[in-house]
Amino acid sequence: MDPVLTPAGVRALDARLEGAGLLELAMEAAGRAVADTVQAAYPAGRVLLLAGSGANGADAYVAARHLHALGREVEVRALGVRHPLARKNRLRLRAAGVQTTPLGTSPAGLAALRRSLGAADVVVDGLLGTGFRPPLRPALAGVVAAMNAAGRPVIAVDLPSGLDAGTAEVNGDPVRADLTVALCGWKTALLFGPAAHLAGQVRLDGLRLPPGWALEGADAGAPADAEVAALLPVRAADAHKGTAGRVWIVGGHPGTVGAPALAGVGALRTGAGLVTVHSAAEVPLVMPELMVRRHADLAGFLDHVAPEDRPDAVALGMGLGPDAPALARQVLAWEIPTVLDADALQPELAGAGHGGCVWTPHPGEAARLLGAPTPEVARDPIAAARALQVRYGGVVVLKGGPSVVASAGGVQVARPGHPGMASAGMGDTLSGVIAALLGQGLGAAGAALAGVTLHARAGQLAGAAHGYGLSATDVGAQLGAAWLDLTGRR
Numbered sequence: 490m491d492p493v494l495t496p497a498g499v500r501a502l503d504a505r506l507e508g509a510g511l512l513e514l515a516m517e518a519a520g521r522a523v524a525d526t527v528q529a530a531y532p533a534g535r536v537l538l539l540a541g542s543g544a545n546g547a548d549a550y551v552a553a554r555h556l557h558a559l560g561r562e563v564e565v566r567a568l569g570v571r572h573p574l575a576r577k578n579r580l581r582l583r584a585a586g587v588q589t590t591p592l593g594t595s596p597a598g599l600a601a602l603r604r605s606l607g608a609a610d611v612v613v614d615g616l617l618g619t620g621f622r623p624p625l626r627p628a629l630a631g632v633v634a635a636m637n638a639a640g641r642p643v644i645a646v647d648l649p650s651g652l653d654a655g656t657a658e659v660n661g662d663p664v665r666a667d668l669t670v671a672l673c674g675w676k677t678a679l680l681f682g683p684a685a686h687l688a689g690q691v692r693l694d695g696l697r698l699p700p701g702w703a704l705e706g707a708d709a710g711a712p713a714d715a716e717v718a719a720l721l722p723v724r725a726a727d728a729h730k731g732t733a734g735r736v737w738i739v740g741g742h743p744g745t746v747g748a749p750a751l752a753g754v755g756a757l758r759t760g761a762g763l764v765t766v767h768s769a770a771e772v773p774l775v776m777p778e779l780m781v782r783r784h785a786d787l788a789g790f791l792d793h794v795a796p797e798d799r800p801d802a803v804a805l806g807m808g809l810g811p812d813a814p815a816l817a818r819q820v821l822a823w824e825i826p827t828v829l830d831a832d833a834l835q836p837e838l839a840g841a842g843h844g845g846c847v848w849t850p851h852p853g854e855a856a857r858l859l860g861a862p863t864p865e866v867a868r869d870p871i872a873a874a875r876a877l878q879v880r881y882g883g884v885v886v887l888k889g890g891p892s893v894v895a896s897a898g899g900v901q902v903a904r905p906g907h908p909g910m911a912s913a914g915m916g917d918t919l920s921g922v923i924a925a926l927l928g929q930g931l932g933a934a935g936a937a938l939a940g941v942t943l944h945a946r947a948g949q950l951a952g953a954a955h956g957y958g959l960s961a962t963d964v965g966a967q968l969g970a971a972w973l974d975l976t977g978r979r
């Protein structure tokens with residue numbers, strides 16, 4: 490599990506590393522990782538490294554030393570040093586034979602910088618990392634503008650300078666990186682929204698930490714594929730449809746009858762043994778394996794389901810219309826594993842969740858549930874998911890690219906899917922996927938995390954064939970392959 494760290498989490502980790510005498514080693518590993526990335530991605534040509542005065546700059550000095558040792562032509566332009574390890578690593582760099590040039594911010598200094606940028610084949614941005622507090626001071630804004638105008642490939646150390654690590658929002662005009670080497674953990678800015686677009690391709694590297702060190706102070710965890718795969722059920726050879734999970738989909742309303750059908754496909758393709766769609770509307774039979782039942786009085790039907798006839802899991806709300814909250818209350822009273830989606834995501838259900846339920850809002854629905862503007866949700870999806878979980882109970886999946894799963898046990902950020910998934914019906918499929926996993930015995934948090942991961946993987950597989958023409962049906966068709974892929978059996 491990789492940690493997702495806030496700036497405060499980084500400071501706490503810093504203090505811990507320093508206390509253990511490991512900070513210098515962490516910096517050495519960080520700089521080396523940056524140098525290796527430069528070498529792998531841009532193996533030839535002149536490297537310009539820009540070093541700030543804090544530890545981010547120190548990492549750049551270390552990277553310069555390693556690149557020099559690899560035989561690369563390096564130029565280092567640096568601000569004054571404030572951090573003791575920046576001073577130490579600058580001395581080491583000089584001792585290794587590389588002189589540094591002051592990074593001036595006056596018109597003459599910027600002109601010199603532009604000449605250096607013009608002569609560089611790749612630029613390393615080690616100006617500002619997690620110690621940056623917005624807004625960017627005007628003196629450095631000129632430096633960043635020159636970097637962006639130069640059009641050279643940029644590799645950022647930890648995060649692009651001018652990005653506030655703790656938010657997905659972009660203020661001002663930060664460095665636009667092609668690659669970012671994240672150190673010791675992910676940051677919100679590297680994962681979500683417009684901030685993440687500025688980081689380019691992100692790879693996590695640096696010092697291997699003792700287990701739990703970074704996670705202890707982390708805002709969230711980002712699980713590896715193997716950790717998610719371990720959650721998936723393994724079916725006995727003599728399993729039958731009655732033991733593989735009986736799932737009900739409750740949704741559909743005139744005009745939105747496709748939504749429950751897509752959820753049904755999602756459930757079938759995620760291994761549910763028996764899937765029945767219950768609707769007040771006429772739902773199309775998109776797969777003959779689905780059972781579809783139309784009810785003139787859906788509430789009355791739910792009222793009269795005997796406990797022994799209830800399914801193993803329910804997904805409710807997809808295209809269900811205005812009666813969704815009342816119907817949700819009926820099903821929640823059964824206290825069986827339940828996914829609540831779309832029309833069931835209403836503020837009046839605050840506090841109605843139980844330990845077996847999963848709420849699956851997208852940012853707009855999350856904003857409605859929190860009574861907050863959507864940009865506030867988008868700014869910090871981890872905080873929003875956590876707030877939703879506290880208010881609604883159970884487990885919350887805040888959907889997006891990537892999705893966040895919040896439970897009483899903590900918050901996890903799943904792997905992202907494919908941008909082609911930004912199309913109608915994708916969330917409906919996901920609700921069926923999660924319900925199928927609940928029906929196969931996973932707990933709510935496990936089903937939510939495994940569900941969004943399978944769904945995202947299926948999106949990637951289908952996206953490779955369909956690009957932006959991706960449809961929820963295409964994603965549904967790849968769910969089985971995604972399962973095999975995630976478990977390494979493909």
Ligand SMILES: NC(=O)C1=CN([C@@H]2O[C@H](COP(=O)(O)OP(=O)(O)OC[C@H]3O[C@@H](n4cnc5c(N)ncnc54)[C@H](OP(=O)(O)O)[C@@H]3O)[C@@H](O)[C@H]2O)[C@@H](O)CC1
Pocket residue numbers: 499502503506515516519541542543544545546547548571572616617618619620621622623624625626629646647648672673674
């Ligand atoms: N444990 C880990 O994860 C490890 C982390 N490591 C590294 O440490 C980095 C964090 O280092 P850090 O804390 O020294 O801060 P950093 O990002 O260099 O910035 C500080 C400088 O920014 C300046 N500054 C601030 N705001 C500004 C503004 N608005 N506009 C302009 N300037 C502004 C501020 O200036 P001052 O206020 O001092 O004048 C100060 O000089 C992290 O990103 C990673 O690279 C690795 O070494 C390995 C282990």
Ligand SMILES: Nc1ncnc2c1ncn2[C@@H]1O[C@H](COP(=O)(O)OP(=O)(O)O)[C@@H](O)[C@H]1O
Pocket residue numbers: 831850851888889890891892905906907908909910911912913914915916917918919944948
């Ligand atoms: N750009 C993207 N990258 C990755 N996944 C995405 C992206 N856009 C949307 N998704 C995924 O697609 C689904 C969209 O859900 P939702 O908006 O509820 O769709 P609908 O209501 O039309 O069914 C979510 O699971 C989300 O994670």
